[in-house]
Amino acid sequence: MVVNPELSKFWQAAIRSGMLDADGLAYCLEGIAPERLTPRGLDRRLARQAVAIGRITPWQAQQLLLGRWKVLRIGKYELLRPIGSGGMGDVYLARDTTLDRKVAMKVLSGEQGRNPRAMARFDREARIAGQLQDEHLIRVFDFGDAAGARFLVMEYVDGESVSRLIEGHGALPPGAAAEVGLQVALGLEYLNLKGTLHRDVTPSNMLVDRGGTVKLADLGLAIDLDDAERLTREGSTIGTFDYLSPEQASNSRGIGIQSDLYSLGCSLYHMIAGQVPFPAPTLPEKLVAHRLTEPAPLSDLAPSCSPALDAVIRRMMHKAPEARYARPADVASALEPFASGSATLGRMVSMGGARTSASSPETVEAFIVQWLESDPEPELDEKPSAPVAHPATPEVFPVIYVEAGTATAGGSPGGPPPIGPGGRIGARRAEAKAQRPLAMIPGSLSRFVRRFAAGLGRRIGGRR
Structure with missing residues (x-):
């Protein structure tokens, strides 16, 4: 025929x-x-x-075969493949067709695009990040709308997130962890000099490239210090609870740079111990622990961690903000004697990060390639195979953006963590259930959680 x-x-x-x-x-x-x-x-x-x-790319081939050609371009950007998703929307590896360079593109999901608070957070990230130029912060190149899709175009980092390094390698060597902390502290010092708080310093927001340079990502929760009191008055608990400072959890109006240093200390603890400081099963227990409990000594969990480095991290995690370091630059100086250098981090990234999961972008791409290479005309008289929707690439796509499994996308199935070509990285991964970022809790729920935690704390304190 x-x-x-x-x-x-x-x-x-x-x-x-x-x-x-x-x-x-x-x-x-x-x-x-x-x-x-x-x-x-x-x-x-x-x-x-x-x-x-x-x-x-294999992902583009799949979209074309399924007739979804409209999802492949947003303005001047060609989407190459999903690399992550989150509560705000999806993140793609994309190509700027004007400058012919790879970028990371965050696209606000349809549901969040109808949420005024989510829109304000997305716009705030673009406004704040667009003014920042530092080696240890992800740069923002572009921001706008195209055919109803609101997007943010960022620097693409070919490497790993620290959270995925922990998943792949287990607890990190103390020297490597100190190197990460030092570089993040330098990024926080730049933010501090600009009068900005990050408010979501976590391992999943720390990206390491193949040269060992660490960049702090996701400024969606960042605020100007002048705005801190206004935003806390609005009644929201903001941040990721395994790394949340006591004053941030209690919605204090006096939140300052020491809150970010506490979160960095918790992140360092996680890197070295291989577990979060307070692995409690419920949110109220975590909040109470941040307020009242000291974490297990690092010497018990990581004997290779020196007492001096342990003391630095404990000071960063002090319950009282005034007892912590005054500035991120002081933290960088304190960590420098223990840091192993960027080359060590680069080697760890080259070795690979987390093992692939069923929903990881690597698995999705391998799935698509396997399907493309399978025989479309089997010898047996059976129905022709059709594009199968992997859990991370669902069947329903809007005209412009993919309302796909999420780098945390509201209302859509669980999706792939951030991963880059030839490596595994991206803007952000969905955390495990006990660690997942709950970026902003509505005021009513936030107040309930704080009252519950405060009451539980009083009962615990009364028993002492």
Whole structure:
């Protein structure tokens, strides 16, 4: 049977999307044996050839085969593949077609786009991050709307998040952890000089590139110090609870840079101990522990950690803000004698981070490649195989952006953690249930949690 390739679903979707032109598709066609040009297998074979010659990614091929060509471009940006998702939306590895460079693109989910508070947070991240230029902070390149999709374009880091390094390697060597802490402290010092609080300093927001440079990501919760009192009066608990300072948990109006230093101390503790400081099963217990309980000594969990480094971290995690270091620069100086250097971190990144899971971007991509390479015309008389929706790439996509499994996307299935090409990274990963970022809790729930924690704390204190 004679087949007109120009009428195939893939050919038409590729032309309409701009991913391939007629000449490019004709070149793909030349790589297919004439006897294989059948109606049943042509689409997938064309897609396979386009991937093989590097014209499109496996994820783009899947979208074209499913007729979702409109999701592949937002303004001047070509989406290459999902690398993460979160409560605010999804993060993609993208290409700036004007400057021909890879970027990370965060796209606000449809549900969050209708949430005034989420919109304000998204806009605040763009406004604050766009004014910052520091080696240890993720840079923002662009911000805007295209056909109803609100997006933020950021520097793409080819490497690992510290949380995934912990997953892949277990507890980090104290010297490597100190190096991470030192570089993050330098980034926080820059923020401090700019009068800005980060408010979500966690291992998942620390990205390490292949040269061992650490960059602090996700300024969605950052605020100007002048705004701190106004925002806390609005009644929201903000941050990630395993790393939340006592004053941040209690919604104090006097929150300052020492709160970020406490969170950095908790992160360092996690890196060295291999567990969070207060691995309590419930949120109220975590909040009470941050207020009243001392963590297990690092010497019990990590004998290789020197008493001097343990003392630095304990000071960072002091319950009283005034007893902590005065500035991030002081923390950097205190950590410097223990830091192993960026080369050590670079080697750890090159070794790889977390083991892949069923929903990781690596697994998703391998799944797509396996499907593309499978025979579209099995010898047995069975129904032709069709694109199977992996849990991280659901069937329903809006016109512009993918309301996919989430780097924490509201209302959508659980999705892949941030991962980059040839490595595993991104803007942010969804935390395990006990550690997941609850960026902003509505005031009513926040007040209930604080009252519950305060009451529990009084009962515990009364028993002493």
